[in-house]
Amino acid sequence: MLDERIEAAVRREADALFRLAYTQLRSRADAEDVVQEVFLTYLRHAPHFESETHERAWLMRVTINRCRDMLRSAWVKRRAEMPDDLPDDRTDEADELLAAVLALPVKYRTPIHLYYYEGYAIREIAELLGCRPATVGTRLARGRALLRRALTEEEEDLHEKA
Amino acid sequence: MKKLDLRQYKTAVGRITPRENFADSIILRLREPQKRRHSGRIIAIAAVMVMLAAGSVIGAAALEAKEYRDAVTFFDAYALPTAELTRSEIKAVYRDITTGSFSLDKTGEIILREVEGTIEGQAITPSAVEAAWNIRNSTGGMTEIFAPQMGEYRFEVVEYMDEERGFLMEDYTLVRRCGSGEQVLWEIELDNFFVDGYIPVKGGILVWGHTFTWSSTQSRVARVALISDDGKLVWEKYHQRYKNDMPAAAVADGERLVVFGRGNFVDLTVTVYDYAGNELLYRAHEIGNTGIRQAVKLGDGYLVRLSHYQTGDKLIKLDRDGALLDTLTYTADDVCYVMTDMLELGGQLYLSAYAFPTPASGDVQGRNELAPVFAYIFDDGSEGSGHWNITSAELVPLLREQYTAVLFVCDPASGEPKQFYAVDGALGGELGMDTASQLCWDTQHFTDAYFSPATSAFSIAASCKILRYTFAQDGTLLGETDTGEICGYMR
Numbered sequence: 001m002l003d004e005r006i007e008a009a010v011r012r013e014a015d016a017l018f019r020l021a022y023t024q025l026r027s028r029a030d031a032e033d034v035v036q037e038v039f040l041t042y043l044r045h046a047p048h049f050e051s052e053t054h055e056r057a058w059l060m061r062v063t064i065n066r067c068r069d070m071l072r073s074a075w076v077k078r079r080a081e082m083p084d085d086l087p088d089d090r091t092d093e094a095d096e097l098l099a100a101v102l103a104l105p106v107k108y109r110t111p112i113h114l115y116y117y118e119g120y121a122i123r124e125i126a127e128l129l130g131c132r133p134a135t136v137g138t139r140l141a142r143g144r145a146l147l148r149r150a151l152t153e154e155e156e157d158l159h160e161k162a
Numbered sequence: 163m164k165k166l167d168l169r170q171y172k173t174a175v176g177r178i179t180p181r182e183n184f185a186d187s188i189i190l191r192l193r194e195p196q197k198r199r200h201s202g203r204i205i206a207i208a209a210v211m212v213m214l215a216a217g218s219v220i221g222a223a224a225l226e227a228k229e230y231r232d233a234v235t236f237f238d239a240y241a242l243p244t245a246e247l248t249r250s251e252i253k254a255v256y257r258d259i260t261t262g263s264f265s266l267d268k269t270g271e272i273i274l275r276e277v278e279g280t281i282e283g284q285a286i287t288p289s290a291v292e293a294a295w296n297i298r299n300s301t302g303g304m305t306e307i308f309a310p311q312m313g314e315y316r317f318e319v320v321e322y323m324d325e326e327r328g329f330l331m332e333d334y335t336l337v338r339r340c341g342s343g344e345q346v347l348w349e350i351e352l353d354n355f356f357v358d359g360y361i362p363v364k365g366g367i368l369v370w371g372h373t374f375t376w377s378s379t380q381s382r383v384a385r386v387a388l389i390s391d392d393g394k395l396v397w398e399k400y401h402q403r404y405k406n407d408m409p410a411a412a413v414a415d416g417e418r419l420v421v422f423g424r425g426n427f428v429d430l431t432v433t434v435y436d437y438a439g440n441e442l443l444y445r446a447h448e449i450g451n452t453g454i455r456q457a458v459k460l461g462d463g464y465l466v467r468l469s470h471y472q473t474g475d476k477l478i479k480l481d482r483d484g485a486l487l488d489t490l491t492y493t494a495d496d497v498c499y500v501m502t503d504m505l506e507l508g509g510q511l512y513l514s515a516y517a518f519p520t521p522a523s524g525d526v527q528g529r530n531e532l533a534p535v536f537a538y539i540f541d542d543g544s545e546g547s548g549h550w551n552i553t554s555a556e557l558v559p560l561l562r563e564q565y566t567a568v569l570f571v572c573d574p575a576s577g578e579p580k581q582f583y584a585v586d587g588a589l590g591g592e593l594g595m596d597t598a599s600q601l602c603w604d605t606q607h608f609t610d611a612y613f614s615p616a617t618s619a620f621s622i623a624a625s626c627k628i629l630r631y632t633f634a635q636d637g638t639l640l641g642e643t644d645t646g647e648i649c650g651y652m653r
Contacts, residue, residue, distance in 0.1 A: 007189055014185040019175050032180055036188050043192050047235035058239060065241050093167075098174035107322050116168045117175045135320075138334075138351050148166045 003046065009055060010039055016118070017063045023113045024067040026102050034066045060118075061128050064110065071106060100150045101143075108143030111136050229253050236260065242272060264291040315339055315367060317357045319374075332356070332374035339393060348393025355385045355398075363414040364437070366390040370409035370421055373400075381405040386412075386421055388439065397439030403446075404429070410454035413464055415482075418442065420457070422466055427451045430466065432484035445484035452476070458504045460511060461575040463487065467501050475501040475515075479577055490577045492570065496520050499568065500531075505593040507601055508635045511577065513570040514590035514603060532622060532653055535560045539613060550615070557611040561624060562587030567605040571637055581637065589651070591628060600640065601633040606649055620652035 021031035049055035126133040233256030258266040270291040321330040338349040358371040372382040384407040387398035404425035423431040434443035455467040463481040477490040503514040521533040567590040571581040591604035611624035628647040
């Protein structure tokens with residue numbers, strides 16, 4: 001039997017970890033592989049956690065590290081320039097925003113995802129990413145500025161075409 | 163402009179879902195290794211029962227087990243390999259990294275193996291291992307590439323991994339102000355700003371430099387910023403009047419901040435700002451491909467030290483509005499001077515320099531400073547042997563014979579030398595002020611030297627001890643002290 005604690009963690013966190021991995025890797029297949037790897041690591045070593053929050057933070061950090069390793073090897077392989085499964089039929093502003101976020105460099109994507117989707121505080125994100133809170137704050141600000149610019153340019157392009 | 167509403171990001175991400183039954187598929191996959199793990203757990207339980215019998219061992223064993231568990235969790239979190247490590251090695255490496263020691267060979271072995279660019283056989287120092295650890299774990303490629311700096315203000319270039327190019331790119335410079343005891347008082351990020359220098363100004367510091375480049379074909383945009391004493395960015399400037407627009411020195415002059423720069427390696431530029439960041443004045447003068455080493459106030463205007471490896475040093479006098487007034491060169495028929503520092507103190511202008519005999523031909527700096535020394539070493543006269551195996555004991559006197567450290571005391575208005583001090587056998591070094599506002603002049607004295615014809619960076623290298631001369635405010639020499647510091651010399 002699989003440890004109940006691990007099974008519960010898979011059911012509780014798999015989707016969130018998948019979304020985190022997807023926003024970094026921009027590929028469903030890679031994101032699913034990473035999440036499975038993360039839980040295999042969890043199973044192999046069964047670390048003890050004081051709380052679900054602690055466990056979640058650990059899983060997030062391992063996911064980020066696995067994604068980072070994959071990104072480092074991915075550039076050598078150099079697959080397609082564009083994400084392989086971005087929604088082409090953007091139906092609303094939320095999809096446009098998601099596409100814009102996914103087009104950002106990973107150093108901005110990750111804190112934006114952790115802040116706006118996961119709801120982590122800047123200090124917590126800094127701990128997860130192993131950097132200073134000031135760096136997280138700056139990356140959030142720059143990420144927002146890049147998003148604003150990207151969305152405005154897109155809007156202008158649409159007007160020109162119209 | 164479209165309004166940025168990041169709440170919608172949550173909605174959009176919420177729509178991204180993994181394939182159906184994703185969690186179930188993971189659980190199925192996890193069940194296989196679970197069977198193998200089961201027998202391991204029985205053994206572990208048996209082992210624990212044996213330890214229970216040991217009574218007093220329990221506490222220590224529990225602690226050891228907890229540390230091991232923590233260590234393995236740490237290894238997993240940072241994707242470090244455990245395959246070739248013993249249990250005690252895993253704990254030792256965990257302690258070594260988490261305490262910031264980085265002194266174990268095993269830690270270095272693990273970390274350096276995983277960092278690209280590590281050269282096998284190089285000395286593994288704790289600082290090298292720590293730097294490699296920071297590179298390896300940088301999220302988005304953040305790394306600090308400069309060696310630790312001393313002093314109140316520190317500047318570190320932070321890089322990131324550019325996914326498109328696949329290599330590290332400079333991102334921003336982290337400026338830190340440190341107090342005594344090395345605590346960081348504040349830090350601020352300067353985006354796309356390679357800092358070339360800074361000066362303390364009223365209420366903060368003025369920093370200058372240029373944008374990051376990684377190719378000589380890219381243009382450099384001038385960057386200037388005023389940072390307040392509490393670490394706030396008061397203002398920052400981007401200027402590109404030339405393809406390469408590079409500030410090189412600055413002077414705080416009352417309510418004016420005067421920045422001197424090079425434009426396209428041709429012009430000397432003078433830009434004056436006020437403390438609110440308004441540009442009050444801009445001028446440019448063609449001076450040729452000459453380096454700008456330093457600038458100081460001179461009377462109502464400024465003195466800028468220019469340097470060129472062929473023509474030597476020049477001092478340019480500018481008025482308060484940046485107009486060229488005069489060019490000063492400190493020359494003699496048979497002696498060349500190389501300026502090394504300038505300082506205005508107590509209404510006097512001081513110039514530190516070193517002098518050497520004018521070479522018969524060629525450039526006036528670099529290896530030509532040592533023309534007679536090389537003539538001696540390369541001498542292949544009738545015997546045809548030269549002195550290629552010259553020892554330090556022979557070489558040091560030759561170097562001493564070649565140089566004289568000189569301190570010029572100049573008229574603050576005209577820049578003309580009124581008086582000078584000379585120290586035979588030495589090089590003039592930095593000028594400074596001690597706590598009693600007395601002038602300190604550092605001179606560099608050769609202690610060891612060696613000749614290395616096959617080294618690309620130098621032909622003769624030496625170490626020099628630094629002796630400091632202190633002067634009273636009226637210019638009287640007070641005395642000489644050995645600072646105990648050593649500096650390098652290469653030509």
